[in-house]
Amino acid sequence: MKQSFTRPFSFIAKNLSSLLLVVLGFLMAPGVQAQDVCQLIPLSLEERVQAAQVVVEGKVISQRSFWDEKHENIYTASQVEVYKVFKGEPTATTVEIITEGGRVDMDLHVYSATLSLKKEQQGVFFLQSPKPSPKAKLAKTGYTVFGSTQGFIKYQLTEGTAKDPFTRYASIPLEVYGSLARLSGRTLKAVKANTDLDIALKPKPATQNQRRSIPTIDNFSPKSLRAGTGDVLTITGTNFGSTRGNGYVEFRNSDDGGKTFVKPLATDYLGWSDTQIRVKVPSYGIDGGTAGTGDFRVVNNDPNTATSASPLNIIFAHSNVSYESEERKIEEQSVQTRLISQNGQGGYTFRFGASFEANTAALYAFKRSMNEWSCTTFVNWNTVSNNPVANTADDNINAVRFATASDDLPANVLGRTISRYRGCISGTVLNFWVDEIDMEFAQRSDWQYGPDASTNRQFDFQSVVVHELGHGHQLSHLILPKAVMHYAVARGQSSRTLNPENDIAGGNYVMERSRTASPCGEKPMEPKPANACAIPVELIELEAELTVNNQVLLQWTTQQENGITAFAVERSPDGETYTTIGTVPASGTSTTPTSYEFLDTSPLTVLNYYRLRLIRANTVVEEYSEVVQVAGPNFVRQIAPNPGGNETTLFFNTTEKEVLHLAIFNTAGQLYREWSLEVTPESNKYDITLFPAQKEGKTDMYPTRRGLFLIKWSTKQENGVIRYLKLE
Numbered sequence: 001m002k003q004s005f006t007r008p009f010s011f012i013a014k015n016l017s018s019l020l021l022v023v024l025g026f027l028m029a030p031g032v033q034a035q036d037v038c039q040l041i042p043l044s045l046e047e048r049v050q051a052a053q054v055v056v057e058g059k060v061i062s063q064r065s066f067w068d069e070k071h072e073n074i075y076t077a078s079q080v081e082v083y084k085v086f087k088g089e090p091t092a093t094t095v096e097i098i099t100e101g102g103r104v105d106m107d108l109h110v111y112s113a114t115l116s117l118k119k120e121q122q123g124v125f126f127l128q129s130p131k132p133s134p135k136a137k138l139a140k141t142g143y144t145v146f147g148s149t150q151g152f153i154k155y156q157l158t159e160g161t162a163k164d165p166f167t168r169y170a171s172i173p174l175e176v177y178g179s180l181a182r183l184s185g186r187t188l189k190a191v192k193a194n195t196d197l198d199i200a201l202k203p204k205p206a207t208q209n210q211r212r213s214i215p216t217i218d219n220f221s222p223k224s225l226r227a228g229t230g231d232v233l234t235i236t237g238t239n240f241g242s243t244r245g246n247g248y249v250e251f252r253n254s255d256d257g258g259k260t261f262v263k264p265l266a267t268d269y270l271g272w273s274d275t276q277i278r279v280k281v282p283s284y285g286i287d288g289g290t291a292g293t294g295d296f297r298v299v300n301n302d303p304n305t306a307t308s309a310s311p312l313n314i315i316f317a318h319s320n321v322s323y324e325s326e327e328r329k330i331e332e333q334s335v336q337t338r339l340i341s342q343n344g345q346g347g348y349t350f351r352f353g354a355s356f357e358a359n360t361a362a363l364y365a366f367k368r369s370m371n372e373w374s375c376t377t378f379v380n381w382n383t384v385s386n387n388p389v390a391n392t393a394d395d396n397i398n399a400v401r402f403a404t405a406s407d408d409l410p411a412n413v414l415g416r417t418i419s420r421y422r423g424c425i426s427g428t429v430l431n432f433w434v435d436e437i438d439m440e441f442a443q444r445s446d447w448q449y450g451p452d453a454s455t456n457r458q459f460d461f462q463s464v465v466v467h468e469l470g471h472g473h474q475l476s477h478l479i480l481p482k483a484v485m486h487y488a489v490a491r492g493q494s495s496r497t498l499n500p501e502n503d504i505a506g507g508n509y510v511m512e513r514s515r516t517a518s519p520c521g522e523k524p525m526e527p528k529p530a531n532a533c534a535i536p537v538e539l540i541e542l543e544a545e546l547t548v549n550n551q552v553l554l555q556w557t558t559q560q561e562n563g564i565t566a567f568a569v570e571r572s573p574d575g576e577t578y579t580t581i582g583t584v585p586a587s588g589t590s591t592t593p594t595s596y597e598f599l600d601t602s603p604l605t606v607l608n609y610y611r612l613r614l615i616r617a618n619t620v621v622e623e624y625s626e627v628v629q630v631a632g633p634n635f636v637r638q639i640a641p642n643p644g645g646n647e648t649t650l651f652f653n654t655t656e657k658e659v660l661h662l663a664i665f666n667t668a669g670q671l672y673r674e675w676s677l678e679v680t681p682e683s684n685k686y687d688i689t690l691f692p693a694q695k696e697g698k699t700d701m702y703p704t705r706r707g708l709f710l711i712k713w714s715t716k717q718e719n720g721v722i723r724y725l726k727l728e
């Protein structure tokens with residue numbers, strides 16, 4: 001925490017517990033075994049004590065982020081002053097703890113479901129001994145935290161309590177020290193006095209704060225707004241104090257379902273008077289965390305607390321990053337992120353790890369999840385096949401992988417998203433854009449990949465992927481069980497469909513921002529067209545050939561099918577306008593390769609383009625196979641249109657991949673130009689430029705622009721001549 005809160009106030013337990021009951025009531029559906037905070041499975045205190053070599057109480061006193069030796073990932077080294085030891089022997093009274101992510105100048109890596117520490121935070125750390133990381137050779141070694149976010153019990157000094165992702169500890173001496181002593185089998189060893197905590201835990205005269213001014217909240221507006229978009233909440237009431245001082249507003253933290261509160265950054269306050277506060281609703285608070293739906297509180301400088309009588313509704317939360325620089329004299333502030341055209345084709349292209357791609361059920365679940373976003377917000381995401389990625393690194397490759405190395409994912413994390421940002425400063429305006437998105441998923445035997453529903457002993461893979469893609473889309477958590485961006489997914493619970501009011505509204509907001517040109521010259525994202533938003537889920541190998549009877553035989557194979565009811569066969573004369581010429585029923589759900597065929601008894605005479613449209617029950621998303629071209633019975637090798645220009649099209653069919661040699665002569669037999677191009681059976685049509693020099697404007701290199709030319713072609717077996725009238 002940035003500000004020092006040395007004077008605790010009495011914690012208003014009534015409101016917190018009533019909200020928790022509401023939240024838990026929503027979540028505790030029958031059969032639910034566990035609650036998961038952003039893809040975490042609980043680790044018991046016992047498991048954490050056993051797995052850690054060293055357990056200490058300490059405070060982060062300084063931090064530095066750095067690139068690993070290969071310049072693949074950014075890590076942060078935090079110096080932690082040790083106050084108490086519960087297990088093991090720390091190497092010194094100040095230990096170094098390495099966490100993933102951080103910022104080096106304008107490069108910033110943010111991991112979901114992964115511990116990130118901030119200066120001044122204190123609590124209990126479950127540490128694993130320094131060891132060289134096999135994943136990425138670190139420039140330095142230090143302790144790592146076992147279980148990542150679960151390996152840190154964070155103290156909340158203003159309340160004298162502590163919390164980790166699943167548990168709130170009302171009493172640090174009883175519930176934290178007591179449990180640790182019992183589990184480690186030894187009494188705690190004090191290294192240094194923890195002055196902040198001692199003051200926080202000291203009993204106070206009950207009337208101390210009450211003699212001062214007690215704030216009240218009379219009203220607030222609007223009742224519903226968005227976090228991380230700059231939306232401003234105006235709170236009216238009394239006794240807020242004429243200036244903020246050490247006062248603050250705090251919102252329910254959607255990263256833990258509202259167990260704790262989020263305080264806005266100092267730069268988020270736009271106005272503070274005795275009767276009115278204006279504050280931006282943060283998606284990145286002082287301690288991280290995102291403002292979520294629920295009651296909020298105003299704490300004045302005394303400090304006394306007022307709690308809102310009714311909840312504030314958070315519609316969605318747009319991910320912000322924080323930036324501060326002493327060098328540049330920039331106070332800590334939150335910055336809205338944006339998506340760009342990273343692949344030069346309007347968006348981002350994902351590549352898969354080999355074991356992910358080999359697991360077709362997982363691969364198809366990923367593609368379905370991607371289509372869920374791409375066909376609602378039109379976020380421009382694509383995938384490529386058969387080009388596996390080996391690791392997760394800042395390498396301009398958007399990787400989707402199963403964790404393979406033991407240190408890929410922290411213990412008990414189901415999946416996580418790494419947003420790699422790059423930034424620039426234009427004037428005084430900070431900009432950060434998503435330069436790369438990487439995703440890691442746990443390899444587990446209890447995944448349900450779909451399309452079947454998960455049992456209450458399984459985790460729903462597609463729900464996890466849709467949620468993680470939401471983080472990639474630059475959305476943060478909500479406290480709203482009906483939304484995909486709700487902070488928790490429980491075993492047996494599936495949440496594969498985006499909800500329009502929250503998830504899609506949030507995605508649309510990010511798209512709107514991302515479509516405008518970045519002040520730093522990055523190419524904006526181009527939304528996918530609505531009629532081609534989905535990528536085909538099943539890999540379909542479509543082949544077509546002209547038979548001896550002048551019919552076209554189409555054959556295709558699916559490797560695995562998930563709920564396809566039929567294939568519509570579509571044909572086009574130009575590859576642009578398609579009509580349906582027939583339908584073939586699908587096997588429906590199959591886990592083994594299945595083959596199909598269709599005979600086009602009256603193909604178009606010159607050129608035919610074919611594709612398959614996949615028909616599924618319960619979806620309007622249009623998915624297509626790749627396109628194949630087939631020359632019709634009257635196909636001739638020609639240049640068309642003829643007469644035509646310098647840039648034109650060569651129609652040429654072949655049964656094997658070969659080199660086609662071309663030469664241009666005038667009618668007097670004078671050779672102007674020779675060149676070669678590769679022709680393949682998959683294509684019948686090639687864009688060619690007769691005289692590249694003319695295209696470049698060097699017209700004097702050729703005697704004539706207009707006239708009749710003879711274009712001789714030859715392959716290994718055949719040759720011929722095309723007469724071409726060039727008009728320009």
Ligand SMILES: [Zn+2]
Nearest residue numbers: 038112467487
């Ligand atoms: Zn999450």
